[in-house]
Amino acid sequence: MKIAVIGAVAAGTSAAAKARRTDKDAEIVVFEKDTDISYAGCGLPYYISGVTPTRDKVVMNTAQDFKEKYNVEVRLQHEVTKINKDDKKLSYKNLNSGENGEYQFDKLIISTGASAIKPPFAGLDLENIFTLRSVESADQIKVAVSRQETKKVVIIGAGLIGLEMAEAFSKLGLEVTVVELEDQVLPPFSKEMADLVAEHLKEKGVNLILDDGIDHFEGSGRVEKIVTASGREVEADLALLSIGVKPNSKLAQEAGIEVGETGAIKVNEKLETNVKDIYAAGDCAESTDLLTNKDVWVPLGSTANKQGRTAGENAAGGEAEHYGILKTGITKIFELTAAKTGLGLKEAKAEGIDAAAVKIKAHNHASYYPGTDSIHLRGIFDKENGVIVGAEVIGGDGSDKRIDVLATAVYNRMTADELFQVDLAYAPPYSGPKDAVAILGMVAEKKL
Template identity: 35%
Template structure:
């Protein structure tokens, strides 16, 4: 019986484990999963919405319990097992069982590394103070929720997806929110003209935003609790600080192996999720993803990619063949009254890659323009000037953004041109759309 070892008990790891169970059949594979935390298979992307109140309890984010994996599927699902190193020559995984503080060694025939990523906490004075948080796991969430009581002033460091989602969540809960980002715009994956719409929303909703500012120190009260955040000589009082300054692949335990890592520590894999080392696979936030538009590997750690890569890894580890088809860089988030989405390349990215690119901007409405309750929708299409192939899009509005970005993502996946996109047969009825979809209205302006 083959021995399958999986490092990581969340999206990629457990998607792979379930594929092995289904393809090999119950009892026909020895599957051991090693999770350094205490919770398996939970929705990390849902964490801000527990704070905001749309999700009632942290446990609602758990897709399957550990007992389910153990009792229904026969998986040896271990908790608090932290992997310290991998011996690829002898096909062994070594680590520490945190419960007993004892070392362990497990031998594998096939190994999947699905160890995810860790939040980045900058090495600044005061980050070890009480009241300073990151948000990546359910225990992080529970600690933050406990610390929220009777607090009023929150500082968020980082203006990316998570930072903006947290700003929304805490503003909804009545906090005074200060948002600091060292970049000169929010959501740097958007072009500056589109990100300006998010900046306007922060002004309308009373969120204090400081762009182009870097946090240099956190001040601490005599009690040991954070009391202020410093940006050079400027100082702002605060009750809570949450760092949303990005994540890094959890792969330091592989540094003594021959497994190829990118410059930032993500694992190189092929379309079957294989590493360069025999019988070792990788998937999820610790691995790279092939970007179909860039035609090169990229690091885009999202739950959608982790689940897909995990399924593909598990299928290939089982002996069948399945290939990861790559990503086009699609992402979406809600920010107060707005939804912001993007796919493919921004104009800035296209120019940095040296592509002959241009863009068109269009402001339309989410439904037929003669409805009283229509909402504005802002669209930017990026395309090649030499052959008019679509390169990407950014869409921001109060309604209908999700529908539009998914259509464009599908068009990008199939290498469609502006003309082909304009000719798509999209649904129309006045309560849902104009006779010309606003995305196609934008495409018509490319001439």
């Protein structure tokens, strides 16, 4: 059995490792066009800020490590240029030597990931304008911010990575401005919850320009100024484009593999594509929204690892399934945690659910125990049956465990009353006698 894997970050390495555990005798070859494998993409802001001190901490494995652990060959700087689905052959180019080659496979796993969106802004070719998608790009940003002349940074986009980088640059003593086209930070969140984060950012000295996009960049060789759509001029020694990513599905599409409306590769619960013996996983592949049963594309490391494991097992002869996702996400922004799961109110109503939003503010633990902090919870409930279909959490310590409880509640279609009845752990350092999640259920039940 010959198993080929295209891409060696989260999904690709998970797939290769699980394929090896499933079939000890298979020949498994991973093709990766970059120089690093198995790196923690979500950890790059912390590597740039110095919170994670060294590069090796965000690179989980080297190609040699991976070979020794799993008996999997990883061909670095090998770019797959074509998939011949009929003959089951890959065409590739060795980016070091320039040589071309082919590889015959029995099973193929496509995990080509996603790329940063870079609209054709005028001046985009100036130096010191970056995107953040790889360890190599993080290295370049670290070099740029270490220069004495780098004092002012502009981030375009106020999503999860954009705001994590706002914190990272601030920790390095830089003046940070965030420009966002929407009228709020964290566009996937409700405005009332996102506004809590905006206030916190301002308190930390981050400049926010909302409801205004980028028109162009200006500078002589290097970027010196960002000009917004409204004509506002912002000085910058460095700019970071953080306006989203797009799936790398072109290679698959050119091979006749079906791509969904999201632009990502269409797969079933076994991560099979429409072509027999070809699978897809990670940021290049779709998933299923567990609440709507629709195809969705939400590129997250957690999903990539699950999908990679499933695809790897099945490519090696297994029968695993990837159930789907709730689009659960979380981020740390200075002293705040912002997290979301399931449907927002607008999404729920668009799906025909007569939904209501219930928002509460509670303590993260007993008020008399030192270090008490506030947590804001917003639940989305189906008025007809009281089932929770989504939630947002903004707050201090303990916010992470609340979103995980709420994600579990959404996954299991729990009602507001059941949310109140869950037997959650209580001790003064961790919770109040009525946990914040229980209070949300109690208030929601009353309101509904």
